[in-house]
Amino acid sequence: MPDPAPTAPTSPMKVAILGGSGFMGYDLARTLHESQSYEPIVYSTSAKSLVNLSRHDIDIRLVRYAELSQIQLPEDVGFLVNFAHPFGNREALSVRSQLRILSDFMLRNLQRLPELRVIHLSSMSVYEPFAAGREFAEPSRLNAPRSDRYARSKCDFEARLGAHGAFRERLLMLRPTVVYGPFCRPWTDAILAGFDSGDIEYRDLGGRIQPLLVSDVTRFIVERFADFAPGTFNLAGPQTLSWHEFLNFFGNLVSRGRLAERIEPEASHGGTAAGILREVSNLLRMNLRQPRVKELARPWLRRLPAPWIEKLKWHFNDNLGPLARTVAAGPPAPGAFCDAFFAEDRLVSMRATNERFPQTELTPLESTRDLLSRYHRFRFRDEVLT
Amino acid sequence: MLIGGGAVAIEFHLPRLLAILGATRVEIVESDPRRCAELSERFRRDHRVEVALKPDFGCERDLVIIATPPKFHADYFHAVSASARGVVIEKPVAIDVAKAQGIGLAISSQGPTVWVNLLRRCLTSFRLLRDLWLEQRFGALESVELHEGRVYTWEAASLGSFSKDLNGGGVMMDTGPHVLDLLLQVFDELSLEHAWIDGEARGIEANATLALRGDGVPVTVQMSRNRNLSNTAVFEFEQAQCRIGVCDDQIAVTTRAGSEFTIRSGAGDSSAPAPTFADLFDRFYVEKLLANDNTGVGIDESLAALRVIEAAYATANPMRGGF
Numbered sequence: 001m002p003d004p005a006p007t008a009p010t011s012p013m014k015v016a017i018l019g020g021s022g023f024m025g026y027d028l029a030r031t032l033h034e035s036q037s038y039e040p041i042v043y044s045t046s047a048k049s050l051v052n053l054s055r056h057d058i059d060i061r062l063v064r065y066a067e068l069s070q071i072q073l074p075e076d077v078g079f080l081v082n083f084a085h086p087f088g089n090r091e092a093l094s095v096r097s098q099l100r101i102l103s104d105f106m107l108r109n110l111q112r113l114p115e116l117r118v119i120h121l122s123s124m125s126v127y128e129p130f131a132a133g134r135e136f137a138e139p140s141r142l143n144a145p146r147s148d149r150y151a152r153s154k155c156d157f158e159a160r161l162g163a164h165g166a167f168r169e170r171l172l173m174l175r176p177t178v179v180y181g182p183f184c185r186p187w188t189d190a191i192l193a194g195f196d197s198g199d200i201e202y203r204d205l206g207g208r209i210q211p212l213l214v215s216d217v218t219r220f221i222v223e224r225f226a227d228f229a230p231g232t233f234n235l236a237g238p239q240t241l242s243w244h245e246f247l248n249f250f251g252n253l254v255s256r257g258r259l260a261e262r263i264e265p266e267a268s269h270g271g272t273a274a275g276i277l278r279e280v281s282n283l284l285r286m287n288l289r290q291p292r293v294k295e296l297a298r299p300w301l302r303r304l305p306a307p308w309i310e311k312l313k314w315h316f317n318d319n320l321g322p323l324a325r326t327v328a329a330g331p332p333a334p335g336a337f338c339d340a341f342f343a344e345d346r347l348v349s350m351r352a353t354n355e356r357f358p359q360t361e362l363t364p365l366e367s368t369r370d371l372l373s374r375y376h377r378f379r380f381r382d383e384v385l386t
Numbered sequence: 387m388l389i390g391g392g393a394v395a396i397e398f399h400l401p402r403l404l405a406i407l408g409a410t411r412v413e414i415v416e417s418d419p420r421r422c423a424e425l426s427e428r429f430r431r432d433h434r435v436e437v438a439l440k441p442d443f444g445c446e447r448d449l450v451i452i453a454t455p456p457k458f459h460a461d462y463f464h465a466v467s468a469s470a471r472g473v474v475i476e477k478p479v480a481i482d483v484a485k486a487q488g489i490g491l492a493i494s495s496q497g498p499t500v501w502v503n504l505l506r507r508c509l510t511s512f513r514l515l516r517d518l519w520l521e522q523r524f525g526a527l528e529s530v531e532l533h534e535g536r537v538y539t540w541e542a543a544s545l546g547s548f549s550k551d552l553n554g555g556g557v558m559m560d561t562g563p564h565v566l567d568l569l570l571q572v573f574d575e576l577s578l579e580h581a582w583i584d585g586e587a588r589g590i591e592a593n594a595t596l597a598l599r600g601d602g603v604p605v606t607v608q609m610s611r612n613r614n615l616s617n618t619a620v621f622e623f624e625q626a627q628c629r630i631g632v633c634d635d636q637i638a639v640t641t642r643a644g645s646e647f648t649i650r651s652g653a654g655d656s657s658a659p660a661p662t663f664a665d666l667f668d669r670f671y672v673e674k675l676l677a678n679d680n681t682g683v684g685i686d687e688s689l690a691a692l693r694v695i696e697a698a699y700a701t702a703n704p705m706r707g708g709f
Contacts, residue, residue, distance in 0.1 A: 047545055047547070047548065048538075048539060048540070049539075050545070050548045051537075051538040051548075051592045051611045051612050052592065052612055054548035054556070054585075054589055054590050054592075055556070055584055055585045055586060055589040055590065055591060055592050056586050056589045057586045057587055057588040057589050058589070060545070060548070062545050182709050183612075183709070193614070374709075375709055378613060378707075378708060378709050379612075379613055379614060379709075380613075380614050382531075382533040382608065382615050382616050384531075384595060384606060384608055385582065385584075385593060385595055385608070385705050385706075385707050385708050386580075386582045386595050386703075386705065386706070386707075
């Protein structure tokens, strides 16, 4: 594995990280901190997820969304890396308001600081809807379904940032695919915890993905500090795997549960009201992610009071993927891997990235076995650490 | 009076002050103007609740609850000790042993009754285990391991929990008082042999391991804010292993011969689920505050735990092998 700081500057370069309390932000902040060639400054809008960051001697600044409009980055900040994105109703702000605040913050600082460059991370959900066998390329028009507000907000975010031609040469938009690794809740913790707690049920895990290790994202970003290129770049893992293969890898690490195909019972509700409701709920959950179903449901949902809509979204995981309800590092909700999400291909083209950055190194899943085994024991076992 | 407008004060103390103790008036003191304004807005229709930025500490009050970051516990205590009949202090009782001793001194000279919010004194299992040990029910106690860790998702309103200045440290200051208090229900004395923590110099630890002696018995304690540990204490006796959930009332016993059974104190329902954090809060309010009884939750018990914590910070080695 190459050093993530190949040509680091002689004096520490200040790098601002917005939304740095998530697992990707943490990986970057820690890597920069350990390299001693960079000085990360983490801006976080929530104190909830600072457990990992606060272990280190890193400058953490808790700022509320509402305060972002007054925040000026220090003048000697060389890069701003943004992991933050609009998400639900934060601080009683709508997704639209959050989007405006975040993009204004970034654009205002680009205007203020002529040397500042920005790396903005979007995610795989931007590319929705995917199609079987299709590899999305960067010039492909982003066309997330109208009903998927999460993906659409990411598209809007990119569009807002990209619309300012004056800053185009100082803006890199990175689109990683399914990212996994230590402290990743949906694509690592939930899977490990799922196998730990028994068998994981599935219906169709035939959808293909290009899973990407979090430290590969970090390395790519750090390399861009020395070799910056504006534009939009996909970043995918080195292998195309089915969800079945991906999950099985984790199952082998845990050596407890296994993947178990769900056998649909003919009348599992047993005729009770609760059973029927459960069946209806499952049916809705399985189908609500279908774009056409979302379109049909939308006019009806609009008539509901806002708190009901929030509860329904929570219940049916709308917008956020089937593992969105994975909180802390607990097991996924029962049936989470039975979602139609896992039957769909979600593939992107790496051609532009490989052409511009031919040295990009990516880690095959199998090479992470030791790392993830150790992480599994750390995260889920009573192994005594001294 | 409720000093501190953070999550534990507003979501846990306030409802119980009103519902269990029947308080007719609660004055919330919040020193952050923004948070103060938020709380004023939230409670503007509740005539029982008043929110103040700068209160008059000299007014006589039946009960004062101090639920601020530990750095401020001692100062607030001294500000209200002459005018309050009772004071509840969130754990840890103070940011260091010296400040806790200062509180102890003030109490001994006609100060108010003090409760430290050591909720787990309301569990029955660890005292029961002590009885089993003293009765030699399963022979000699050979070793103890206690693992408490959850991924931290507390809806903190500020950086307080992540500030060495305000909190004094990380998981040892947060979880340590509870964990050590469980052990102090079993052992008369706890002494520190070694400590390991994973925080850098100015960072605060998410993981801590303590090697202790409890009345001569080797005890290993692991605490974490970023691991999902089993949250159990395992007592290895000559003839049996006893496992207790760190928030549970019952003891699961596996004898060396292989038989398994559970024990719980009194006529408790063996099928009852373990109490939640909210349940323990209710118990504390009913069994300790309503009953005006601070047995086991006074200053002395808190000082014993704080001494171990302070010694651990002073001598801790950097932890290897974590993430």
